[in-house]
Amino acid sequence: MPDTARAQDASPQPVAPVPALSAPSPIAPLDDPLGIDPLAPLDQLPGMEVDWPEGGDVPEWPGEFSVEDSLPPEGATADASDSANPDSVATSADDVRDGLAAAAAPLEDMPQVEGGDSEAATRRAERQAEREERRAERQALRALDNGDVRYRVVVTFVPSDDLNALDQGAFTERFRSLSTLERLSGDDANLAQVNRRARDDRDLLDNMLRVYGFYDGEVRNSVARIEGQDRVAMTFDITAGPLYTLSAVELAGLDAVGVDVPAMRAAFGVKTGDPANSDRIVAGRLAVLTRLLETGFAFAETGEPDLLIDHDLRSGALTLPVRPGGRYRFGGIVTGEDDLFGSRHLRRIARFDSGDIFQASEVDDLRRAILATGLVSTVTLTPVAATPPIGAELGTVDIAVATTAAPLRTIAGALGYGTGEGYRAEVSWEHRNFFPPEGLVRARAVGGTQEQLINLVYRRNNFMKRDRVLTAQVLASNINRNAFEARTFLVAGSLERQTNLIFQKKWTWSVGGELVLSDERDGRSRIVGGARRTFFIAALPTSLTYDGSDDLLDPSKGFRLGGRVSPEYSLQSGSQGYVRIQLDGSYYQPVSERIVMAGRMRLGSTIGAGRFDIAPSRRFYAGGGGSVRGYGFQRIGPRDANDDPIGGNGLAEFSLEARVRFGDFGVVPFFDAGNVYADSLPDLNGLRYGAGIGVRYYSSFGPLRIDVATPLNRQSGDSRIGVYISLGQAF
Numbered sequence: 001m002p003d004t005a006r007a008q009d010a011s012p013q014p015v016a017p018v019p020a021l022s023a024p025s026p027i028a029p030l031d032d033p034l035g036i037d038p039l040a041p042l043d044q045l046p047g048m049e050v051d052w053p054e055g056g057d058v059p060e061w062p063g064e065f066s067v068e069d070s071l072p073p074e075g076a077t078a079d080a081s082d083s084a085n086p087d088s089v090a091t092s093a094d095d096v097r098d099g100l101a102a103a104a105a106p107l108e109d110m111p112q113v114e115g116g117d118s119e120a121a122t123r124r125a126e127r128q129a130e131r132e133e134r135r136a137e138r139q140a141l142r143a144l145d146n147g148d149v150r151y152r153v154v155v156t157f158v159p160s161d162d163l164n165a166l167d168q169g170a171f172t173e174r175f176r177s178l179s180t181l182e183r184l185s186g187d188d189a190n191l192a193q194v195n196r197r198a199r200d201d202r203d204l205l206d207n208m209l210r211v212y213g214f215y216d217g218e219v220r221n222s223v224a225r226i227e228g229q230d231r232v233a234m235t236f237d238i239t240a241g242p243l244y245t246l247s248a249v250e251l252a253g254l255d256a257v258g259v260d261v262p263a264m265r266a267a268f269g270v271k272t273g274d275p276a277n278s279d280r281i282v283a284g285r286l287a288v289l290t291r292l293l294e295t296g297f298a299f300a301e302t303g304e305p306d307l308l309i310d311h312d313l314r315s316g317a318l319t320l321p322v323r324p325g326g327r328y329r330f331g332g333i334v335t336g337e338d339d340l341f342g343s344r345h346l347r348r349i350a351r352f353d354s355g356d357i358f359q360a361s362e363v364d365d366l367r368r369a370i371l372a373t374g375l376v377s378t379v380t381l382t383p384v385a386a387t388p389p390i391g392a393e394l395g396t397v398d399i400a401v402a403t404t405a406a407p408l409r410t411i412a413g414a415l416g417y418g419t420g421e422g423y424r425a426e427v428s429w430e431h432r433n434f435f436p437p438e439g440l441v442r443a444r445a446v447g448g449t450q451e452q453l454i455n456l457v458y459r460r461n462n463f464m465k466r467d468r469v470l471t472a473q474v475l476a477s478n479i480n481r482n483a484f485e486a487r488t489f490l491v492a493g494s495l496e497r498q499t500n501l502i503f504q505k506k507w508t509w510s511v512g513g514e515l516v517l518s519d520e521r522d523g524r525s526r527i528v529g530g531a532r533r534t535f536f537i538a539a540l541p542t543s544l545t546y547d548g549s550d551d552l553l554d555p556s557k558g559f560r561l562g563g564r565v566s567p568e569y570s571l572q573s574g575s576q577g578y579v580r581i582q583l584d585g586s587y588y589q590p591v592s593e594r595i596v597m598a599g600r601m602r603l604g605s606t607i608g609a610g611r612f613d614i615a616p617s618r619r620f621y622a623g624g625g626g627s628v629r630g631y632g633f634q635r636i637g638p639r640d641a642n643d644d645p646i647g648g649n650g651l652a653e654f655s656l657e658a659r660v661r662f663g664d665f666g667v668v669p670f671f672d673a674g675n676v677y678a679d680s681l682p683d684l685n686g687l688r689y690g691a692g693i694g695v696r697y698y699s700s701f702g703p704l705r706i707d708v709a710t711p712l713n714r715q716s717g718d719s720r721i722g723v724y725i726s727l728g729q730a731f
Helices: 074-086 092-098 116-144 168-178 191-211 261-268 278-293 341-347 360-370 522-530
Strands: 004-010 151-157 217-226 232-241 245-252 306-310 316-322 329-335 376-387 394-403 407-417 422-435 439-448 451-461 468-480 484-497 507-522 532-540 542-547 559-571 576-588 595-607 650-662 665-677 688-699 703-709 723-728
Touching: 004 688, 092 191, 151 191, 191 217, 191 232, 217 261, 245 261, 261 278, 278 316, 329 341, 329 376, 329 723, 341 360, 360 376, 360 394, 407 723, 422 451, 507 522, 650 688
Parallel strands: 004 306, 151 232, 245 316, 329 394
Antiparallel strands: 217 232, 306 316, 376 394, 407 422, 422 439, 439 451, 451 468, 468 484, 484 507, 507 532, 507 542, 532 559, 542 559, 559 576, 576 595, 595 650, 650 665, 665 688, 688 703, 703 723
């Protein structure tokens, strides 16, 4: 049985009585003429100590069966003769020893059998041939013993009725994940070392059979050279034997006040007549403990399962000790003297209120929420009894929170390059608890070929309620792109529900406001020598997103759907009101263990104003690493006389890619399409197509993406190749 259960023999073997020992008779001392004291210690002789090897240190020679194994009946006697007289042919004495002939009888008693000598000689020759075959097998194994033996592990099952209850595939897969032979298969080893690994694996298989309820199982291992290959087969033949079942199941201690006994027995899930499967017993023990901890028993415990095996009846009696303790409600949250969090802020984060029935899952949820703040490196939550339960009245339990602060300041930098965007360098400094609790301040600066920016951000996480984030920022930027030039000053604020790597949320939303002062000029104004125009813009951006994918950075199944609506009011030689709308959707479908198909769609529309009445920075553009790959950044769509993009009021983009993964690396062939339109409604005409292939490195913090693409129906001025590097998948 595994450590989680204790197996005993219900039929104890009789123990022979120990004979009584009598006291020795006194012996009269003898005179010593030399005066030697027989009790005096002898001087130690130097240099005479010898460390003799233990018997277990000498491995058995591979190809020979271990002492616990028995040879097949047809080869056992031949091998015995071969070992006793390896270099001679079989004799009549060998036949007697091998059981092929009886000992010679007196001549007068021996019956006369016609042809007896000929038959004995034939059988003797057959046995000799078997000896020669076994000797050749051992020689073939020795020929491979060059210190780097390659082998293949083979597991076979002897068919039986009870074996139908065992999932042989899952059993074999589990064995291979624990196997010493499999784990060390890449290490150099001679045959003796390989044989030692095989003995370890045979013991493992014996233990696994008992875990699954086969207490009389038998495992035989053998080694033989694979014909035509320079490696050997390590074969394990498994005879599972009868399946033991449970004759009795008792959950001792469930008679405590408030315990729902039928629910606990149902949670345990193991009953009389079920197989004596240790995995199920361990899982049932955990289920009982979880059920108790989720129904108010804050200090519940379960003991080690006691499984008493009766080999005669091929059954086992199971007892699981349960100590529920009292039933409790949540009290308060108690913190230390550090300045990271206060009890009030932690009560805001917690999903439980004082007076709720205690649930261990709610405590664990609070622990993960504290870790998600990024302000702590370790956190420990300990239930502490405040008032004891009295009869049917529940007690109260406080949650004591102890934290270790993480580094609160971070300096970060990033370098990037994109075809059409040029080089970009970014540096930032942040303090994640500048205004406790969870008041972050970040300063960010960007310098690049086409963009320069200074940004100051204040953000308070868990603002007024769990998962809500309040953000305020001030930004000054200078952008000089082919599409437009803009010198912008922005003040913005938002309240949002964000997702993160620890708590990936289904629904996220954002509401906010922006005030923008921007001095801009598009390519059309540059051509005609038009002056720069100054725009005063007020906007109320709002977004709502549903995330049904399985991973935030590297999704492999599910879908995402999001929408953004931004009513805006612009003052520039008059007033202009309009609404910008954008819809995004993506879908992920695994087609095999290594391949995921992914698709993306984006539609955008500006309603209520002509495109030249809108600031160039507020128009739609397409092309680049996050859009249609192969084309330069913002290069798709209507262009002016200088072949520079001028943006539009309508947008349509589509992407399809196959993500093929090989361990920590992957390749991604992809196909993109998209265009920008002057009108608000995208008509899907004149789509631009790009195709290429990407490489992924799957690091611990997300996939690193390198994509190379080419435009399939490029326009004048478009490059033939686009290269894009970033963190995370393209969508």
